[in-house]
Amino acid sequence: MLGLKLFKLRGGVHPEGRKQLAAEHGIRSLPLPAELFIPLQQHIGAPATPVVKVGERVLKGQLLAAAQGAVSAPVHAPTSGTITALGDHVAPHPSGLPVPTITLTSDGAEQWLEAAGCATPLELAAEEIAAQVAAAGIVGLGGATFPAALKLNLSRNSGVQTLILNGGECEPYLTCDDRIMRERAPQIVEGIQLIARAVAADEVLVGIEDNKPQAIAAMQAAAQGSSVQVVVMPSMYPMGSEKQIIQVLTGKEIPAGGRPADIGVLVHNVATAYAVQQAIRYGRPLISRIVTVSGGAIKTACNVEALVGTPVQALIDFADGYAQPTARLVLGGPMMGQQFTHTGVPVVKGTSGVLALTASEIGQAEPSPCIRCTTCVRACPVGLLPLEMAAHIRASDLTGAVALGLKDCIACGSCSYVCPAHIPLVHYFNYAKGDLAAQERAKLKLEATKKLAEDRTARIARIERERAEAAARRKAAREAKERAAKAAAESEGAA
Numbered sequence: 307m308l309g310l311k312l313f314k315l316r317g318g319v320h321p322e323g324r325k326q327l328a329a330e331h332g333i334r335s336l337p338l339p340a341e342l343f344i345p346l347q348q349h350i351g352a353p354a355t356p357v358v359k360v361g362e363r364v365l366k367g368q369l370l371a372a373a374q375g376a377v378s379a380p381v382h383a384p385t386s387g388t389i390t391a392l393g394d395h396v397a398p399h400p401s402g403l404p405v406p407t408i409t410l411t412s413d414g415a416e417q418w419l420e421a422a423g424c425a426t427p428l429e430l431a432a433e434e435i436a437a438q439v440a441a442a443g444i445v446g447l448g449g450a451t452f453p454a455a456l457k458l459n460l461s462r463n464s465g466v467q468t469l470i471l472n473g474g475e476c477e478p479y480l481t482c483d484d485r486i487m488r489e490r491a492p493q494i495v496e497g498i499q500l501i502a503r504a505v506a507a508d509e510v511l512v513g514i515e516d517n518k519p520q521a522i523a524a525m526q527a528a529a530q531g532s533s534v535q536v537v538v539m540p541s542m543y544p545m546g547s548e549k550q551i552i553q554v555l556t557g558k559e560i561p562a563g564g565r566p567a568d569i570g571v572l573v574h575n576v577a578t579a580y581a582v583q584q585a586i587r588y589g590r591p592l593i594s595r596i597v598t599v600s601g602g603a604i605k606t607a608c609n610v611e612a613l614v615g616t617p618v619q620a621l622i623d624f625a626d627g628y629a630q631p632t633a634r635l636v637l638g639g640p641m642m643g644q645q646f647t648h649t650g651v652p653v654v655k656g657t658s659g660v661l662a663l664t665a666s667e668i669g670q671a672e673p674s675p676c677i678r679c680t681t682c683v684r685a686c687p688v689g690l691l692p693l694e695m696a697a698h699i700r701a702s703d704l705t706g707a708v709a710l711g712l713k714d715c716i717a718c719g720s721c722s723y724v725c726p727a728h729i730p731l732v733h734y735f736n737y738a739k740g741d742l743a744a745q746e747r748a749k750l751k752l753e754a755t756k757k758l759a760e761d762r763t764a765r766i767a768r769i770e771r772e773r774a775e776a777a778a779r780r781k782a783a784r785e786a787k788e789r790a791a792k793a794a795a796e797s798e799g800a801a
């Protein structure tokens with residue numbers, strides 16, 4: 307549907323899209339890697355706990371590690387083979403530090419674990435849909451990696467008026483969502499209907515930027531006759547971020563520190579809807595995802611379906627390697643993605659892109675002093691004052707930066723992108739948020755330690771009190787006994 311009223315996005319920028327590098331390359335499957343490195347933590351929340359041992363043979367789709375606690379997600383075997391290690395491996399994180407990882411050596415057979423699936427998924431109860439989504443290890447594939455089932459349950463409990471499917475894909479270079487919508491629209495629409503059923507949504511909107519005409523046409527055709535409405539949005543960065551897509555499609559704003567559920571909205575990515583459909587109709591857990599391999603340094607940009615755990619180097623090789631010297635490697639998009647250096651890092655559930663960018667693409671100009679032009683203020687989609695927040699952070703005044711809304715910053719990088727002085731504003735904000743998180747962790751640790759010490763003191767006092775009370779009781783009993791004996795002796799003497 308094209309007629310829905312759109313609301314204006316505050317701020318935003320128009321970076322060069324560079325999507326043409328990969329957009330016309332259909333999704334291709336990567337050759338099966340010899341070894342897969344599957345991190346236990348691929349989602350927001352607690353890492354999964356391994357349920358397999360080294361030397362064990364596993365089938366494709368078999369559970370490798372179970373969710374641990376309320377906010378967590380399980381991980382499954384992306385292929386059949388043998389578990390050859392349970393240990394640390396480099397992670398898709400800027401630090402490149404190793405994280406607990408399961409190594410699976412493929413047997414080349416791609417032998418699936420027998421799965422039940424469901425021929426009539428749209429008849430399932432809401433709770434059953436959420437339970438199957440949880441068991442399949444589905445997380446937000448737009449990059450947030452929040453466990454999808456938890457979002458479904460929280461939203462069902464708080465009530466959802468509007469379900470939004472995010473097909474914005476506003477980050478330059480990335481075309482994985484564009485391609486999945488073009489090529490797998492009927493499955494996505496069924497996944498959307500399952501999510502809508504799981505949360506009893508009144509209204510279902512799919513927001514797609516106007517630079518994806520084929521995806522729009524495919525989704526409109528697939529949604530025909532259903533209650534799913536495809537809405538065309540103007541191309542602007544960061545249209546695809548959660549707060550902004552809600553604002554544009556509904557006119558509602560998430561209150562500071564709040565969640566979409568607070569205003570009756572649930573947002574999922576279109577690729578997440580596809581994963582939901584695959585899990586429920588075919589019983590297939592989330593073991594692969596579509597990844598865009600692009601950037602000026604890549605020889606043949608492409609979109610690939612990669613198994614979770616595939617080393618990024620295999621994707622670069624599949625794209626025929628490098629055509630030019632690489633100045634920066636990025637996982638995700640160039641605006642919000644993570645830089646990395648080690649191409650042995652594995653594809654994880656949240657990996658939307660692998661970019662190799664040239665020096666001219668990243669344009670690393672030296673920063674100069676702020677000229678107080680306020681361009682960054684106009685670009686900020688959240689309505690913050692980036693120049694003032696950065697000044698407070700530079701002066702080590704985190705409290706002042708928080709008072710100016712640091713916690714509401716979505717780290718979109720729009721301010722840095724437009725700054726004529728090339729000040730890396732978003733780096734300040736990410737650094738400060740890291741500092742804040744560390745301070746909060748330290749505070750929690752201190753509180754926990756204090757509580758432990760208080761509990762210990764109280765326990766010792768209780769034990770001493772109980773000992774003293776027992777001794778007093780024993781003494782009283784002894785004295786009573788002595789008194790009774792004395793009284794008996796006296797009465798015997800008197801007799």
Ligand code: SF4
Nearest residue numbers: 676677679680682725
């Ligand atoms: S855009 Fe850059 S130069 Fe202009 S006010 Fe903001 S920080 Fe200063």
Ligand code: SF4
Nearest residue numbers: 686715716718719721
């Ligand atoms: S990075 Fe933060 S401060 Fe800068 S434009 Fe985005 S939301 Fe605003």
